[in-house]
Amino acid sequence: MRLPLMQGYGFKLFAVVALVLISLWQLFPTIQNALNDRELAAMSSDEREVYEKENYEDLLETRESSLNLGLDLQGGMHVALEIGTGALLQELAGNRADDTFERAIEIANERAQDGGSDFVTLFADAVEEVRPNTRLARYFRNTDAGITARSSNADVVTYLRSEVDEALGRAEEIIRQRIDRFGVTEPLIQRQDGSRIVVELPGVDDPQRVRDLLRGTAKLTFHLTPPTQELQQAALRVLQYYGEGGAETAATTDADTTGTAIDTTAAGERVAAAGDSAGAVDLAQVTGGEAPSASGNSLADALRLIQVPEGSPIFGQVVARDTATVRRLLEAPGAQALLPAGVRLLYTANPEGVTPEGEDVYNLIGINERVELTGDVITDAGPDFDPYTNAPQVSITMNGVGGQRWSQITGANIGRPVALVLDNRVYSDPVIQSRIPNGRTQITGQFSRQDVEDIVTVLKSGALPAPVRIVEERTVGPSLGAASIRAGTRALIVGFLVVGVFMAFYYRGAGLIANIALVLNLLFIFGVLASFSATLTLPGMAGIVLTIGMAVDANVLIFERIREELDSGKTMRAAVDGGFAKALSAIADANITTFLIGVILFSFGVGPIQGFAVTLMAGILTSLFTALVVTRLVLDYLVQSRGTRVAFG
Known part of the structure; x- marks a missing residue:
């Protein structure tokens, strides 16, 4: 014998329960990690050291499986690295470098501080300035690359630029591999104009170790x-x-x-x-x-x-x-x-x-x-x-x-x-x-x-193909990250309460159903972020707050359509069916176009913009599910199985 609740919509109930359990399972390491941090904070330094040694593997696994927080939420380091292009040119020249070469490198290094032209151009101009009509090929002969004693300076400059660009690419990949093995979650590593590489490392609490790791050329x-x-x-x-x-x-x-x-x-x-x-x-x-x-x-x-x-x-x-x-x-x-x-x-x-x-x-x-x-x-x-x-x-x-x-x-x-x-x-x-x-x-x-x-x-x-030096370094302290978390959490709670109170006041019984869907929507969003090891940033939390409004918007469209059906004299059951059917196209149009915007932001944006796009896209998917499945499931149960007449305002 089947329970009344399962008649006609058992699959929907199974899907909702399964997603709730999966979301809780994905968020369990995050909750456990927060409890561990609170427990460790209450210990003395000696007790904490002993506890971490005894439970090293468990603590590490929990931290790696928990929801990642961005640089603005948990603190960390922002580092700008500059590749030593001068040292790279000296390595390419080898023992062919002379006093003219060394003086040109010094001049190029001095002028590179002011920005402007790339280092290779500055070097070529400096060579001409120190010793006019000097052929650069005398320093960089490379028959494999087509550079001979007769090669023009323009050809050598083109060759050097390709070598520098290749070295920058190798340096970026090597730094990425080092950071990945360092264990930082969701680092940002990208090249800037010139010879700089920007690295953002959330959660790093040992700046000196990071400096040594990034600057080391690894020449054994x-x-x-x-x-x-x-x-x-x-x-x-x-x-x-x-x-x-x-x-x-x-x-x-x-x-x-x-x-x-x-x-x-x-x-x-x-x-x-x-x-x-x-x-x-x-x-x-x-x-x-x-x-x-x-x-x-x-x-x-x-x-x-x-x-x-x-x-x-x-x-x-x-x-x-x-x-x-x-x-x-x-x-x-x-x-x-x-x-x-x-x-x-x-x-x-x-x-x-x-x-x-x-x-x-x-x-x-x-x-x-x-x-x-x-x-x-x-x-x-x-x-x-x-x-x-x-x-x-x-x-x-x-x-x-x-x-x-x-x-x-x-x-x-x-x-x-x-x-x-x-x-x-x-x-x-x-x-x-x-x-x-x-x-x-x-x-x-x-x-x-x-x-x-x-x-x-x-x-x-x-x-590394050339030495690197740190030209800019900013450290975001944990206290600033904690303040950001408090501000974001406060905004999330206030936004949720305002929307929830409005829905309950304006739509009465139907508004309470929408609030249930809204709670599940938040749970599903965080579950999706945790399952894909996404990074939650302050802009990401803004995306979640925006999603709360969008989730309610879908319910508003549905409820208004149901109101229209009821006003036309239809029964409660027919009004619910007609309301969902007529609101579907409008809900789909609004959410699909917004989702595509999120895809564009994620594809072409960096850092905070990507964090916003990730939570926005996750929120759209979960809000569609809660509006079309969870809300429909509760209404069907109340109207069809219980015969309840739900108030829509």
Whole structure:
């Protein structure tokens, strides 16, 4: 026996119930994520850290499945990146660049700050200005691209523009891949005129991590390291040099200081026994309990030597706030002349310890300038864990050529450290224990899980074709986003209440039915947005408020037609049938044309306009369903099954 409610319109009831359940299911992660955030906010920092570690996977899955909020609702970062076109041209020129080329690049960089012409045009004009009648082909010969010594400057400019445009396209795609792996929901990444790329990252709460991720060129290189004794002696010589001549002398002293006999006794007294481990960083032993400081630009105050085991490539240790000062002092010509030939000094990527005052300390590592292997040979990279210590690490796999070369390097240098350098920072300097024949190796260090994920991201995305710099950065705080959410929610509630009260007052019983449909309409809109992982923005909330009015508009058309049918003397049942039939064309025309406008806005708009279009289109579909199905279902039940005479005003 069938229930009265199911007679004649069971499918409609099934469709409504199914959509309600699906919408609630899609919105459940959003509700759960809001409850989790509220629970975490009530915890202390220690309790929150423990809770997040224990429930990391569940919290991550809930956040990824919840309704996304835009930059204006949850805060985040707006970053404008500029591709280093000058560096790209220098790379294309290679060793053919001369003084004229370098001067032209400087002029083009200066004039590029004022905007106007593209960088290639500025460069070509600068070359003509520095050295008239110079053929650009002398710097950019490329037979594969058709650029020979006889090519005209116009042909070379066309070639350079195509190379720059291709590099911008590659940079945009690489940045997109990095952001996707970073885990930001619905980021906005688009090119602007010139050589800029705009990135908007909703929900980002670690700006420095984003900066490092976006700016890193991802150029991985492998270097052998010089003998420990050479590094330690060079460090003593440099310290003694600054002790005698000071920083001011270093900037003017020529390379003839290498011939000066240096008494290293004073500098030698600065070397403290900090343990047998290369990672020993108790600076209290090195500095007498005081953190080193580069006050007065004194290298002796900033650089501290530690006793390291044979084979370690550590040159010295520097507190984070002194790293720039030490680098400047060590790059002075006089200091450079005291370093071993063909050796560079780079900082470790992560701190190797802390001072008694809690400041980070970095190791200064000596590496051979010669590149033994580049990251171009890497075919795969992924996070991993050390089988003995369970510490996070990065596993990389090389192609056949890289694997063969890596086997030769490791086989010929057993017992010697090899430095893995990414973007001019030493990420790892392990000692080669044995030959590695399979082209697989690990990047180890004092990494957090997040550090490992970031390294994998830049390695998998590939190297940027040119350096990038951040020329504009804006951060939208969570408090501003919360204020936007409150304002949008208030507008939504007020709009709903005003419309609901009007419908109940003007249409009486029928108005209450319309309000039921309106509630379901809101539920369906948010369910659709959640199911398609759409991003809700402040303009999107405006679209929802607009949809409330449009949903009621369909009901108004239907109810007015039913009124006309009742006034003509028809029965309630016939009036309902006639009202829906006669209002259908007007409802369809209005909603279809508005939906097409939403499609156009979404196709050609960006950012906030797209957010508005998405909610508008979703609202139109759900309002049509609630007006034509939900309202009809309730009216049919009341009129046909219950015999109720519904009041239409």
